[in-house]
Amino acid sequence: MRASTYCVYCGVLMNRIVNDPHSRTVEHMIPQVSVSIHRTNGEGDFHACKKCNSEKSRVDEILGVICRMVGDNTDGSFDAINNFHKALSRKDSRFKQAFQSVSHSQRGTSITLPLTAKELYRYGTWLGKGVYFIQRGELLPENLIVWVELIGHEEVIFIKEQYRRQHGSDAFDDLSQNNRIKNVNKESFLITSDDARVMFVCLNRVVMFHIKIIDDTYINQKKCKKVLRSLEKRIGKLKK
Numbered sequence: 001m002r003a004s005t006y007c008v009y010c011g012v013l014m015n016r017i018v019n020d021p022h023s024r025t026v027e028h029m030i031p032q033v034s035v036s037i038h039r040t041n042g043e044g045d046f047h048a049c050k051k052c053n054s055e056k057s058r059v060d061e062i063l064g065v066i067c068r069m070v071g072d073n074t075d076g077s078f079d080a081i082n083n084f085h086k087a088l089s090r091k092d093s094r095f096k097q098a099f100q101s102v103s104h105s106q107r108g109t110s111i112t113l114p115l116t117a118k119e120l121y122r123y124g125t126w127l128g129k130g131v132y133f134i135q136r137g138e139l140l141p142e143n144l145i146v147w148v149e150l151i152g153h154e155e156v157i158f159i160k161e162q163y164r165r166q167h168g169s170d171a172f173d174d175l176s177q178n179n180r181i182k183n184v185n186k187e188s189f190l191i192t193s194d195d196a197r198v199m200f201v202c203l204n205r206v207v208m209f210h211i212k213i214i215d216d217t218y219i220n221q222k223k224c225k226k227v228l229r230s231l232e233k234r235i236g237k238l239k240k
Contacts (some may be wrong), residue, residue, distance in 0.1 A: 002134060022051065028043070063123070084099075097112075117234075136156075
């Protein structure tokens, strides 16, 4: 685990005051809820402030439970389904929204993530800052910004089908054999360039975040706004 005095996500100076918003916490960037094994604090990736960790944890839960439900790991799927039903029983509005979105087709069961485009983009920004710190050992400089594109479940299925046609094997099974690519229990993957400027974070072989670290210029700010608008349109269509 890489240590840091400052929160990797927001840059605030952290402290050891119990329950303080700026107190130091251990962060698993690919969250515990997203994998079918238990990891200790010693197996965390870095430190983040309590405020950022708490805010990210809510999205962690939603993404982790839903992605594990439709993921390839059978044991993880059963556990996630149990957690999903617990969330429904406590009348969690997000999970109720997800439950109502379930549909079936020849390709299998699909479910819409009950998250807004801004929430998904912000989550991708957290991932980008986390990967940058893991790879380079420093916080993301103020002159760089994070560009985020979501690759949804249907797109991931298409990529896997194309890969199998070309190579006769499963794309993620092959990735798990590559020692240069970090994975957690062969379920979630972190693919990044050596300079941590381009990365793919795949959760449960279900969805991927395509992330670029780019210079903070007017043109690049417009690119970030454009990809966010595109994500808003996609999510709007899914919810109709």
